[in-house]
Every structure is written in C-alpha cells, then in structure tokens.
Amino acid sequence: MMSAPISLRTNAATLPAPIRPGQPITALAPMQDVTDLAFMRVIAEIGAPDYFFTEFFRVHAQSRLEKHILCSIDENTTGRPVFAQLIGEDLLHIERSARELLRHPVAGVDLNLGCPAPKVYKKNVGGGLLRDPDHVDAILGLMRAAIPGLFTVKMRIGFEDTRNFDRILDSVKRHGVDLLTVHGRTVKEMYRSEVHYDWIAHAVQRVTCPVLANGNVTSPEAAIRILETTGARGVMIGRHAIRNPWIFRQCRERFAGLDVSTVTLAEVRAYIDRLYRATADPDVPERAHVNKMKKYLNFVGQSVDAAGAFLHDMRRTQTEAELFAVCDRHLLEQPTRAFSPEPYPGIIARPNCETPSAESDGCSLDTVTA
Ligand SMILES: Cc1cc2nc3c(=O)[nH]c(=O)nc-3n(C[C@H](O)[C@H](O)[C@H](O)COP(=O)(O)O)c2cc1C
Numbered sequence: 001m002m003s004a005p006i007s008l009r010t011n012a013a014t015l016p017a018p019i020r021p022g023q024p025i026t027a028l029a030p031m032q033d034v035t036d037l038a039f040m041r042v043i044a045e046i047g048a049p050d051y052f053f054t055e056f057f058r059v060h061a062q063s064r065l066e067k068h069i070l071c072s073i074d075e076n077t078t079g080r081p082v083f084a085q086l087i088g089e090d091l092l093h094i095e096r097s098a099r100e101l102l103r104h105p106v107a108g109v110d111l112n113l114g115c116p117a118p119k120v121y122k123k124n125v126g127g128g129l130l131r132d133p134d135h136v137d138a139i140l141g142l143m144r145a146a147i148p149g150l151f152t153v154k155m156r157i158g159f160e161d162t163r164n165f166d167r168i169l170d171s172v173k174r175h176g177v178d179l180l181t182v183h184g185r186t187v188k189e190m191y192r193s194e195v196h197y198d199w200i201a202h203a204v205q206r207v208t209c210p211v212l213a214n215g216n217v218t219s220p221e222a223a224i225r226i227l228e229t230t231g232a233r234g235v236m237i238g239r240h241a242i243r244n245p246w247i248f249r250q251c252r253e254r255f256a257g258l259d260v261s262t263v264t265l266a267e268v269r270a271y272i273d274r275l276y277r278a279t280a281d282p283d284v285p286e287r288a289h290v291n292k293m294k295k296y297l298n299f300v301g302q303s304v305d306a307a308g309a310f311l312h313d314m315r316r317t318q319t320e321a322e323l324f325a326v327c328d329r330h331l332l333e334q335p336t337r338a339f340s341p342e343p344y345p346g347i348i349a350r351p352n353c354e355t356p357s358a359e360s361d362g363c364s365l366d367t368v369t370a
Pocket residue numbers: 029030031032033034054055056085112113114115154183214215216217236237238239240363364365368369
C-alpha cells in the first residue's frame with residue numbers, strides 16, 4: 001500500500017477522508033470547459049476521485065461568481081467533495097469572492113497559480129503571479145484570514161524557471177495552506193514538456209501540508225511511480241481522466257494491491273454515449289455539440305488504436321449519426337478488445353495545436369493537447 005504517513009497540520013478543518021481511508025488521495029484536476037457538473041457526474045458514475053475541483057472562477061472588480069460553475073457546487077450529487085477554484089490578483093475582490101463562495105457547499109477554496117494562457121498571465125493572474133512572490137504572499141495571507149475552512153493552492157513550479165519556487169512554498173507553509181497541488185512544469189513549459197517530479201518532491205519536503213502531484217499521471221502504474229518518486233500524499237489527474245475515466249477506480253485497485261480492471265472498447269463506447277447525453281444542451285445545435293465531443297474524444301482516441309484510425313475518422317464527423325457510426329465501427333466491431341491503459345506512443349490529442357494562442361483567455365480544450 002502506498003499511503004504516505006504525513007501528519008496533517010492542525011488547522012480547524014481537516015481534509016475530507018478519501019474513499020478508501022489510508023490510500024493516497026486522488027483528485028480530478030480543474031479543467032476549464034470540462035469539469036462542469038455534467039462531466040463530474042459522468043466521472044462519478046464510472047468511478048469518482050476522492051476530490052473534485054471546479055474550473056476557475058474569474059475574480060476582478062466587476063466579477064460575479066459564474067452561475068454555470070456554481071452549479072457544479074450547488075447541485076453536486078457525486079457524493080464527493082468539490083473545491084472551488086479562484087483566479088485573480090486583486091486582494092479586495094479575491095476576499096469578496098472567497099467569502100461569497102463560502103456561502104455555498106464547497107469543501108474548500110483553491111487559488112490558481114498556474115494557468116499558462118498568455119492572455120491570463122499577462123494580467124498577472126494564474127501562472128503570471130509566480131513572477132511576484134511578494135504579491136502571492138499577500139494573497140495567501142488574505143485568503144487564509146478569510147477562509148476558516150480548507151484553503152488550498154494549485155501551482156506550477158515557476159514562471160520560466162524555479163527561482164521563486166522556494167519563496168512561494170515558504171509562503172504556503174507560513175500561511176497554513178491546507179493542501180498544495182504542484183503541476184511539475186513552469187508556465188513557459190505549458191503542457192507537453194517533461195514533468196519535473198524532482199521539483200514536486202522538493203515541495204513535499206519544504207511545506208508541511210499534504211501535496212498532490214500533478215502532471216502526466218497517465219495510469220495507476222504511473223501514479224504509483226510518481227507517488228514513490230515525490231513522496232506526495234496523492235495525485236491530481238486531468239487529461240488522462242478525460243481519456244480514461246476509470247482511472248480513479250483503477251488507482252484504488254492498484255493502491256490496494258489488487259489487479260487493475262481492464263476496460264473494454266464496448267465500455268468506452270458506453271462512456272462516449274453517456275458523455276454525449278450528459279453534456280447535451282437543447283440550446284446548442286447538433287453540429288456544435290458534436291464539435292465539443294470531438295474535443296473530449298481527442299483524448300479518448302489516444303487509447304483506442306495504435307495507428308490513430310479512430311481519431312482520424314472521428315475528426316471528420318459532423319453529425320451525431322456520423323459520430324456514433326464511427327464509434328460503432330471502431331469500438332463495437334471487437335467489443336471485448338482492451339482499451340489501452342496508457343496512450344499509444346505518438347498519438348497526440350491535437351497534433352496541430354501545441355500551445356495556447358495569445359487570444360485564448362484560459363486553459364481550454366481548444367488549446368490544450370496531451
Ligand atoms: C482543458 C484544460 C483546462 C484546464 N483548466 C484549468 C483550470 O481551470 N484551472 C487549473 O488550475 N488548471 C487547469 N488546467 C490544468 C490542469 O488542471 C492540470 O494541471 C494539467 O492539465 C496537468 O495535468 P494532466 O497532465 O493530468 O492533464 C487545465 C487543463 C486542461 C487540459
């Protein structure tokens with residue numbers, strides 16, 4: 001068993017127990033335009049993570065908590081806690097938004113110190129804040145004072161290098177942050193570089209709160225390897241949970257020393273069907289909904305076949321009928337064939353779009369690859 005015996009700091013609130021007490025924590029990463037209520041419900045039906053995080057609430061002088069994100073908190077029926085994530089830099093409005101969030105059934109409030117989209121970091125929010133450790137310190141102090149319950153932070157290891165990492169980790173420690181997630185890349189490294197697990201291990205040593213390791217946790221085997229390398233309390237998984245929503249259940253099996261259950265292509269077909277129905281909106285035309293589905297399926301397709309034939313055909317569909325015909329052809333002709341636990345080598349989710357463009361206002365499915 002991989003549980004790391006790190007004692008929790010003695011703040012008023014303690015972290016929610018994982019589904020299997022004593023096991024490492026698993027969390028679904030916050031993902032803009034992905035981790036909405038519908039997606040969280042689909043994941044929970046297949047095999048919930050221990051914790052959910054919302055996509056970020058933008059905070060600025062005119063901001064109001066976005067209703068569609070609030071839904072994922074107020075109507076959470078997953079049975080698992082949801083942390084609400086904020087992104088911003090203005091002290092007054094961060095405090096206001098944090099207090100507003102506390103009127104909702106949040107497990108805690110999380111600060112985004114990692115979004116790498118140029119339009120975001122140029123405003124000195126998200127990953128941009130990593131250039132200004134004094135300001136991060138002020139935000140952490142203010143949020144800690146405003147949040148009597150769980151206050152969590154999700155950060156990258158730096159902006160273009162790790163020069164400010166220790167100062168920010170020391171602020172995390174000083175202000176009694178309850179849980180720190182570290183995505184082991186700099187902002188400039190975006191999403192496709194190697195992940196620096198040694199820097200996550202460094203964070204684990206430097207802070208007193210539990211740390212979740214994030215970045216390329218592709219499978220239960222990878223989770224075990226990363227937990228061993230970093231000493232982290234758990235793992236946060238993003239893109240590979242879109243690809244393989246069974247990953248949280250499989251991690252629990254692996255952490256318990258059991259065989260990891262195999263997923264068949266027929267089960268993948270059922271997942272796609274469920275996701276299509278869960279994310280359908282009567283106000284969104286069929287073509288637009290199919291296009292949205294393609295963005296999830298870009299990840300799923302990495303494990304369907306080694307040649308990328310499913311991805312090739314799926315990307316050319318325009319209607320629901322075409323999309324499901326492609327799914328039937330690739331997933332139901334050999335329904336008991338195994339869905340690969342790891343992505344097939346060289347199969348990239350979005351081959352033409354490695355980095356978010358300057359116009360992108362966040363981390364969106366339009367711009368992020370795997
Ligand atoms: C489509 C997409 C949207 C994202 N949106 C957010 C976000 O709103 N907040 C955040 O902290 N990170 C966001 N991220 C980053 C992920 O939470 C995570 O740190 C990153 O994808 C690395 O983990 P992975 O390799 O498991 O995907 C986003 C990532 C993707 C792919």
